[in-house]
Amino acid sequence: MVDWADFAIVVVGAGIGIAAPLLIAALGEAFAERSGMMNLSIEGTMSLGAALAFMVGSLTSNPWLGLLAGMLGGLVIGLMNVYLAQSAHLNQVVTGMSLYIFAYGLSVYIFRAITGHVSTFGLEVPRFAPIEIPALLQIPVLGPTILNQNVLIYISIVLVIVLEVVMFKTTFGLKMRAVGENPGAADNVGINVYTVRYLCMMWGGAMAGLAGGYISLAELGLFFEGMTAGRGWIAIAIVIFGAWSPVRILAGALIFGIIDSMALHVMVVAPQIPFQLLLTLPYVLSIGILVIAMKRAALPAALFKVYRREERQLG
């Protein structure tokens, strides 16, 4: 019944859809971590972004405004995080996790306040449907699956390339990486550590919010409490998996998404395999691949450390 080539194509096509929000959130987090700040609030921020995007999107009947709202919400959380962790010198893990809980609670709070404990039924929201380019669709096999994705996915691919350039070929990228490796030294050569970190965390938050908006507007067209289902944490894993570089993060997100998709497809055609086994596959294989294929990934040396301007060594 199953043609293996077709099966693979279908799995990959669905895998791309699974990978998209992970990729978006990871691209944001990569910048935050490169500047030395671990942003653990992604999961909550994604939920907040999903809620805001859905609410605004349906109220204005404009999905782009919805996405913008999601990004703004995420940006605010990122801003709170960097303020607490950098300006107030608090421990990043605590601020990140507290904001994760806060943002998640806020998403439920907002959602219920607006819909009055009901649901998103009756709330119409225009969605990001897959773009159907007739010429591309004609391509046998690849057309209807891999090349039949929504506009945000195409934007994400472009974003990967842009961000790879920004991270490794621009001055800002250089400054950011310097801050992440040795903020004291960076400060000494005149780089404003605070500005860099603020920008990176706000970007990270905005992208997490965007990923949330993707989930509610592009993936499913609804908001459901807990719909992020742990994907924010997976995004953090993918950042490390991708050694903090956008192109490798893309690879990581795709690998995870494809394995996840494969598990679900295999489950249907081979129900005799214990389903729990298939569901743990993405996690187990990701660990395995990390171990086998990746070299010792170098954390940005300043990750987790509180940077105090007055403590830096001068000269």
Next chain:
Amino acid sequence: MQSVAIVVIIIIAALAVGGWYMMQAPAPTGAKKMALVMPGSITDHGWDQEPYEGLMRAKADFGLEVSYTEEVMVTGTPADYDRIIRDYVSKGFGFVICHDFLCKDSVTAVAKDNPSVWFAYDGARFDPAIPNLIPYIPWGHEPSYMAGVFAAMMSKTGVVGTYDGLPIHIEVACVEAFEMGAKSVNPNIQVLKNYIGVWHDPKKGHDLTVSMVDAGADIVYGVGDGINIGGIQGAKEKGIWFIGGTGDQRPVEPGTVIVSVTWGLNPIIYTLAKLYSEGRLSGTAYEFTMHTYIDGKQVGPEFLEWTDANAGKVPQSVKDAVAKTRADIMSGALVVPLITKAPGT
């Protein structure tokens, strides 16, 4: 520093006094108090939302004072049920319903300690029965069988699908009955059956439904709440019919969810509330099926048929088959087997 400390201490003292004052039990209003404890969110379109809505209807219709606690399994663990139920008892509630299979030991312990309070929990009867504890179970096998008949007749590819969260009894009953119903129409039909381990992740439901369509299914029956919401979206994207489960999910996407199996949790809780408000609760163990009647009305699982808007899309032969199946089930000519263990376990 010292003066600030004194101010703080005064504030705390004031709050303590005010708090003690507020904590004095309010004068009893005489209204009967009923509580509902739920594992998930009241916005989940299924297991928790249905009873919640039944509770709210009962509040409006019978003048009960109600309270609910939700997301026990989201913010805590099954160990919390004990504390929550006792809390309600100490607040003077006369009827506490715990809507989760996992709270049996907690409810049983509290029921034994408080014989004058009514308790209900979601589970099967047990011996010896406890006089003030009402177990209830919604068995959805009969409407699921009808759903299977419907699906098999509507399917043009000869492949139908069904999925659920975990293979525990009420879920297995629905999934297996669906398969039996489908095979009664077409013994060669292929029924895809899967469990995805969770009930509240819409994306997983969506992806699984799409996978089933990729494997050839053209109608899918979801037995869950959050996973159904996503599954419905997946069905809509792929242009196939979806059969709702747990509750009436036809309003979610009227153009996609053509029929729905409901476990009737809304009327079940409503009816229990009604009995409580009229003082007619007894320690019966309820096993709700399509044959359960309370006060002359059928309460419990149902097969909700196509709406008028969709009636034109259902061939007359299918309508007839469904009607005949229903008649046979209700008359007893057809007894749908109740399977509670997944085959092979």
Next chain:
Amino acid sequence: MALAVRLNEYFRVTFSVAISVLIGFGLSSIFIIAIGSNPLAAYVALLDGAFGSAQSVSETFIKAIPLIFTGLAAAIAFKSNVNNIGGEGQMYMGAIATAVVALSIPVLPSLAFLPLLLGISFLAGAFWAGIPAFLKIRFGADEILTTLLMNWIPFYIVSYIVTGPFQEADRIRPQTDFIPDAARLPAFIAGYRIHWGLVLAIIVCVLAYVFLWKTSLGFEFRATGANLEAARSMGIRVNRRMIEAMVLSGGIAALAGFCEVAGTVGTLKLGSSNILGYGYAGILVALITNLHPIGVVLSGLFFGILIVGSESMQRGADVPIAMVYIIEAIMVLTIITSQLLLRKLGLTWSTGQTSQ
């Protein structure tokens, strides 16, 4: 004289915590008022839920037990420069081991059964943490990534066990049979659920304190955490210490699972890993007390009060469930802000290093 200084210090610390709690309540009130509920009624309900009766107090302590264990686990790990965020998974492995072994071997007398189960669950958690530790040292795999990914797996293992080979005899609910009475941690006070797991938690914390501050091995752990390069240059085998810290941390987190199964619940039930899961909350528990083992006891208790109390607000004051998250988050943030203030004033809460 020294005692007076110490007392003054404790007073200031308690005072600043009290202030931050008040501020936390104040900030949370904004959200409560915005949805039309009465903040004062809400806080009364919170306190009532946590302390209102002997039953409530017992429940608060019960909630604190796993938090103390996972908090201690996180404290030991972070203090030794190992970012173990796998407490959730390690706790589950401990619970799984406790249930599976208790239901598989012939019943032994309590005096033998309990220590056996304790030991096996410790080993289960230690093993689960040992895998990421090994991967880190051997392959350079970052432990944040591996411990995080490994958190998902025990949930599916539990799911398989409670619907399959170890499902209860009735085959109805997704839970195991009750473990034999001899395998249960006895209750403290008849009629209440609070059990000796609380004493165990406190003892383990004291042992951890003694280990970290009074033994040379413990010193090496702390040195590894304070300054990796300096420790290495002192001749400390930092890699080994980090593995050991990780493994120890995993074992202790598993004891949280052991206490839940053998003490509080009596079976292994399906209980999804959730936002406020004990494993993740444990990290917060450790961090707001600056990774101090004894502080973890108080911090775990505080979290117990917070979680039990804010969850009770649903019943006592019609405050929706979303406020549980918001209040928790705000409280944690205001408390660590107060700590910062304290530090600037030259007072610290712990005798050890500050967190990284």
